[in-house]
Amino acid sequence: MKLWPAMFILADFGRYPPNVAxxxxxxxxxxxxxxxxxxxxxxxxxxxxxLLYFQGAIYRKDGGLARQELFYLLKDEKDVHFSFGSVLNDGINKASKGMHTSKFCLNIAGDTPSSNRLFDAIASHCVPVIISDEIELPFEDVLDYSEFCIFVRTADAIKEKFLINLIRSIGKEEWTRMWRKLKEVERFYEYQYPSREGDAVQMIWQAISRKVPNFRMKIHRSSRFGRNSEKQVKPKMSIPNNFW
Incomplete structure (x- = not known):
């Protein structure tokens, strides 16, 4: 309760109630x-x-139930790789090879709406197919994910033949446009030390700075009747002089 008013930097909202994050x-x-x-x-x-690649835990709870449905729908498609996998037994190298040789990579909700799999796909220039209705995406106020990702509602994805027919309908020209865009945006998701212009660290700081005007407005609005109420306590907000 003491921490929830703070600004959090999170990879996923799935483990927090909305009043906290x-x-x-x-x-x-x-x-x-x-x-x-x-x-x-x-x-x-x-x-x-x-054509379509997924390797990871298939049987998940809650939001990940769609993985099971999709496994049974796609497992017999000849140009689809959908199998169990983990980081053990050289799993990361196998996934690297698999994503690098695939046109589309599935990102399906698991225990939480997002995972590192989406960013593995971006780093592989494998067009992400996102099936996660509650997902929140980094920097979406400045990036249009529809330029390099395919979004499918879960209810549609688990309909027989819906997903595979959708993916097969995307031709070479459209895929190439999205593949090129992935190569343009991948730097925004790279963590580097020391940080470099346009990398994930800089993008996070810029996202924080875009939040500040709204916070400042709320503080100012809360102060409107400060002189008329002895009990009112003005919220505190500390912004370093060199923040900008």
Whole structure:
């Protein structure tokens, strides 16, 4: 209760009630991707043989139930890789190879709405297919994710043949446009030390700075009748002089 008024920097809201963490006051940060970045990516639509890729825990609770449904819908599609996997037994290297050779990568809600899998896909230039109705995305006030991601409602995705028909309908030209956009935006999700212009650290600080005017407005509004109420306590907000 003492901490909830603070601004949180979180990778996911799924573990917090909305009165503690919400998109109005808090900042969503990217997960650090686990697989290797695709450096000097010379691939194209034709050189990525796998149409749709997913490797991870299939049986999840709550929001992840869609994974089970999708597994049974997609497991027999010849150009779809949908299997159980983990970080053990060289799992990260296997996932790197799989994503680097796939056109589309599934990002399905699990125990929480988001995971590092989305950012693995971005680092792989594998067009993310997001099936997570409650997901909140980093820097969405300045980035249009529809330019490099496919969004599908869970209720639609688990309809027979809906998802696979949708993915097969996306042709080479559209996929290539999204693939190029992924290569443009991937730097926004890279954590580096020391931080460099346009990386994830700088993007997070910029997202924080965009929150400040709204906070300042609320503080000023709360002070309107300060002189008329002895009991009113003015909220405190400390902004360093060199913040900007």
């Amino acid at each position: 919400n998109v109005e006051k808090d900042v969503i940060a990217p997960y650090k991707h686990l697989i290797k970045s695709f450096v000097n990516d010379k691939s194209d639509f034709d050189s990525r043989p796998t």
